[in-house]
Amino acid sequence: MxxxxxxxxxxxxxxxxxxxxxxxxxxxxxxxxxxxxxxxxxxxxxxxxxxxxxxxxxxxxxxxxxxxxxxxxxxxARSERYREVIDHLLAEGLAYRCYASKEELDAMREAQRARKEKPRYDGRWRPMPGKELPEPPAGVDPVIRFANPLEGEVVVSDEIKGVTRFDNAEFDDLIIARADGSPTYNLCVVVDDMDMGITHVIRGNDHVANTPRQVNILKALGVEPPVYAHVPMIxxxxxxxxxxxxxxxxxxxxxxxxxxxxxxxxxxxxxxxxxxxxxxxxxxxxxxxxxxxxxxxxxxxxxxxxAWWVNHQYLKQAPHDILVPELVWHLQRLGIDAESDARLPAIVDAQRERCRSMAEMAEKSVFFFSAPQEYAEKDAKKHFKEPAPEVLQALRGRLAEADWQAEALHAVVHEVAGANELGLGKVAQPLRVALSGAAVTPPIDQTLALMTREDVLARIDAAIVWLSANADAAASS
Missing domain, CATH: 3.40.50.620 (HUPs)
Structure with a gap:
């Protein structure tokens, strides 16, 4: 099949x-x-x-x-087709017109509840052998009801729930067309599944109650029902x-x-x-x-x-042709048009291990496209204190002449640290804050290589100016 x-x-x-x-x-x-x-x-x-x-x-x-x-x-767009099927059911005696008013139906259900019965349509307009129906009331547009089988059962072999049996006596005659002629949900679904050749209906568990009704309509139309699989809710x-x-x-x-x-x-x-x-x-x-x-x-x-864990597994290994368009989309949401930026694949590679979402990647990559407007207060307080001004000056001088490749840039940072008898963090962290506004970036050599020399020098200059203007605050911290 x-x-x-x-x-x-x-x-x-x-x-x-x-x-x-x-x-x-x-x-x-x-x-x-x-x-x-x-x-x-x-x-x-x-x-x-x-x-x-x-x-x-x-x-x-x-x-x-x-x-x-x-x-x-x-x-x-399928109204005519539904009307055609409804007319067929009427002609075959498998559906009928019901003229009961809303008031009549309300009174009927109220009486059933008073008798401790399940409220349901009582079939008063259903044609039956030997039953005489009243004259249709003038000026009343009827609904169309499906003549559900009165006996037997509906057996549904559900691929998930197993075999389920429904007693036909439990179902009243379903409205398949409203008084204005419009078809109802269960009729439309049946006709569509039939016409589209649906072999397997995989849907939520909330549709279980509809299934026996739909099976009965399909069988009335001479169609073998599809295989059903009702998925439990989340x-x-x-x-x-x-x-x-x-x-x-x-x-x-x-x-x-x-x-x-x-x-x-x-x-x-x-x-x-x-x-x-x-x-x-x-x-x-x-x-x-x-x-x-x-x-x-x-x-x-x-x-x-x-869900975030699974997403991160994909993010770490997905190819550029999937990740780059998503990064572009998220950057656009942040006001950055980077669609033609040749650095995007390298930025993805620099950030993918560190980020569990594309939104996070975009937020952490903004500094590659736009100079920071301010420095994170906590990071500036921690990393812009002495000897940060001298370190940044030394870095500026070396970076102005360095070969702009990650390996050479890595060597510059280490050389400045060694020349000043400082740990690498005392050099790399002030530089990170100067470049990105915060103390967390990809490895410093990757970060530098993904920026132009001009941008790096301009941001170091801006940080030196900021340090000079805030020297007293930095000293007191």
């Missing part, structure tokens, strides 16, 4: 972590079996769906590299439903925080799925090893520190 999976978000809010994991599982399952993966935008709720939300979904999936095999399908570290304070935010916010696409996906694939004890996977390894059998039936717990 050729595999086809789908990701079907509703554009009524942001694309969150749970949705991304569902998309990832669907994408991996199809990719690992030479199948199709399709994207469906379930935007029939026009009041709550927004163009901004649609674009956020598309942008998020594009950034993550979860590419679909064809253009997105929009439910809002919980916060405290065991409660994931919320914004845990990390249930838009995927675009994860990019802003500095996650790499594959770092985030690698963390998410391990939320509820395992391949032995392996923690870090390349995208190719995820595709190769992912299966439904090893998805846990228990909820997973989101751990932000673990």
């Amino acid at each position: 050729s595999v086809t999976t789908r990701f079907a978000p509703s554009p009524t809010g942001f694309l969150h972590i749970g949705g991304v994991r569902t998309a990832l599982f669907s994408w991996l399952f199809a990719r690992g079996r030479d199948g199709r993966y399709v994207l469906r935008i379930e935007d029939t709720d026009r009041e709550r769906s927004t163009d901004e939300a649609v674009q956020a979904i598309l942008d998020g999936l594009s950034w993550l590299g979860l590419d679909a095999d064809e253009a997105p399908v929009y439910q809002s 919980l916060g570290p405290d065991g409660v439903k994931l919320s914004k304070r845990h990390g249930a935010v838009s995927v675009t916010e994860y990019r802003a925080m500095g996650f790499l696409p594959d770092g985030l996906l690698n963390y998410l694939v391990r939320l509820g799925w395992s391949h032995g004890d392996q923690e870090v996977f390349s995208r190719e390894e995820m595709i190769q090893h992912f299966n439904l059998e090893h998805i846990s039936s228990s909820p997973a717990r989101f751990d932000m520190e673990k």
Whole structure:
């Protein structure tokens, strides 16, 4: 059987972590079996769906590299097809018009509750042998209800939950078209899955209750239902439903925080799925090893520190063609246009071991592009005291004539330290503060080599001027 999976978000809010994991599982399952993966935008709720939300979904999936095999399908463009299926169900006696008013339905449910019964539609407009229906009330637009089987059971063989049985007597007749003619969610999903040839539906556990209803509609249409796999929800570290304070935010916010696409996906694939004890996977390894059998039936717990750890593993080894564009994007957010700067790959290499996120890398690399506007108070107080003025003067003189290569620059720093009978820190640290505004940078020879001679000398001069103006404060510290 050729595999086809789908990701079907509703554009009524942001694309969150749970949705991304569902998309990832669907994408991996199809990719690992030479199948199709399709994207469906379930935007029939026009009041709550927004163009901004649609674009956020598309942008998020594009950034993550979860590419679909064809253009997105929009439910809002398929109204005629849904109407065609509804008309077929009506013609075959598998659906019927219901004229019950809201007031009638409210009174019916209230009476059921009073009798300690489960509130449900009582089938009053359902055609039955020997049953005489009243005349449709004038001026009332009916809803369309699916005639759910009255007997038997629905057996769902879930790839994660196992075999689940549902008694048809528990279900009332579902509305599949509203009074204004618009189709409802469960009808649209069934028609789309049928028309798109979906073989495997991988979705969140919150859809379990919809599955038997959808199976019954598919069978009424003469279609074999797809294979279902309902993925348990993601919980916060405290065991409660994931919320914004845990990390249930838009995927675009994860990019802003500095996650790499594959770092985030690698963390998410391990939320509820395992391949032995392996923690870090390349995208190719995820595709190769992912299966439904090893998805846990228990909820997973989101751990932000673990997510950062995984991201750092990627950051340390990812190629320049992945890291450089992300660094450019983060620098742009800081007001720095560095897209054409030839130093970017070298800056990435200088910083990747030290930073667990691309946002952190960008923040710690700003000084390569812009002179510090001020010095970190703690670092200036510690490293700009005697003999810093003399050290910086000596460094300036030597650096003005040095060969501008990391090895030669390394030698200059050591020579100045030796000539002044100082430890290396007494020389390198004041220089770091002068160049970057803080005492932490990549190794000093790398830092110098990544800057121009002119920038280095200008920043040393500015530090010497600052030291002269603040000599009394430095002496008292």
